[in-house]
Amino acid sequence: MTLRDLVSSRLRALGDAERAVAQQRYLKTDQPIFGVTRPAFKIAMREIAKERPPADRGAWERDVVELWAGPERDLRWAAVFWARAFRRRRFVDLATAPLWERMVREGAWWDLVDEIAVKVVGQLANDERQAMRQVLLRWIEDPDLWVRRTAILAQHDHREATDVELLLDFCRRQASDKSFWIRKAIGWALRQHAKTDPDIVRAFLAEQGDRLSGLSRREASRHLLHRRGGAP
Numbered sequence: 001m002t003l004r005d006l007v008s009s010r011l012r013a014l015g016d017a018e019r020a021v022a023q024q025r026y027l028k029t030d031q032p033i034f035g036v037t038r039p040a041f042k043i044a045m046r047e048i049a050k051e052r053p054p055a056d057r058g059a060w061e062r063d064v065v066e067l068w069a070g071p072e073r074d075l076r077w078a079a080v081f082w083a084r085a086f087r088r089r090r091f092v093d094l095a096t097a098p099l100w101e102r103m104v105r106e107g108a109w110w111d112l113v114d115e116i117a118v119k120v121v122g123q124l125a126n127d128e129r130q131a132m133r134q135v136l137l138r139w140i141e142d143p144d145l146w147v148r149r150t151a152i153l154a155q156h157d158h159r160e161a162t163d164v165e166l167l168l169d170f171c172r173r174q175a176s177d178k179s180f181w182i183r184k185a186i187g188w189a190l191r192q193h194a195k196t197d198p199d200i201v202r203a204f205l206a207e208q209g210d211r212l213s214g215l216s217r218r219e220a221s222r223h224l225l226h227r228r229g230g231a232p
Contacts, residue, residue: 003052004066007078010044011036015074027111031073045078049085060091061099068103076112079103083120092120094128097135104150110181117150118157125154126161133166140170145179152185159196167193168204175211186212187219194223 001009011034020035027033036044054060060082067079080103083092100121107113125132132154139151152170155162171186194201202224205217212220 014040034074045081057091080115113146117153121154149185183213183215187216190220
C-alpha cells in the first residue's frame with residue numbers, strides 16, 4: 001500500500017460527512033474533504049509517521065509530492081504535515097525551496113499557505129539564513145500574492161533571531177498592496193514581532209503612518225495595546 005493510500009484510508013475512516021460539508025463551506029472550496037477533526041488528524045498522522053518513516057531524504061520528498069497530489073484536501077494537509085514531521089533529520093534544506101514555492105502557488109489559500117510559510121519555509125529560513133534571504137527577496141516581489149504572503153510570514157516564529165531589517169523592509173514594500181491577505185500578513189507579522197521587541201514595532205507604525213492600511217495597523221497594534229493599554 002502506498003503512503004497516499006494508507007493516509008487516505010485512515011483519514012477517510014475518521015471522517016464525518018456533515019463536518020466535511022461544514023469544512024468546505026468554511027474554506028470556500030469545492031475540493032473533496034473527509035471531515036476529520038484537527039486533533040484526530042494529528043493523532044492519525046503521528047501514528048503513520050511512526051509506522052512508515054521515510055528511508056531517506058529522497059523518499060521523504062517523494063512522499064510529500066505524492067500526498068500533495070490529493071485529490072482530497074486532507075491529503076494536502078498531510079503533505080504539509082509530512083514536510084514537517086522529520087525535522088530532526090533536516091530533510092528541509094535549500095534544495096527543497098522550489099517545492100515549497102510550488103506548493104504555495106498551487107495551494108493558494110490560507111489553510112495551506114500559512115502552514116507552509118510559518119512552519120516549513122520558516123524552518124528553512126532559520127536554518128539557511130543567507131541563502132534563503134535571497135530567495136525571500138525574490139518572493140516579496142512575485143506577482144503571486146500567496147508567494148509574497150509567504151515571504152512576509154516566513155519569520156513568524158523566529159523571535160529574537162528575526163532579521164528585523166528584512167521584516168520591516170518587506171512590510172514597507174507591500175504597505176500599499178490592496179489585497180486583504182497581504183495587509184493581514186503585514187499586521188500579523190508585526191504583531192508577532194511586537195511580542196519580542198514592541199519598541200521596534202511601535203516606531204515602525206509611527207514611521208509609516210497612513211501608508212499602512214487600517215487592517216495592518218490594527219493587527220500590528222494588538223500586542224502593543226495589551227502591553228500599554230492605549231494606542232501605540
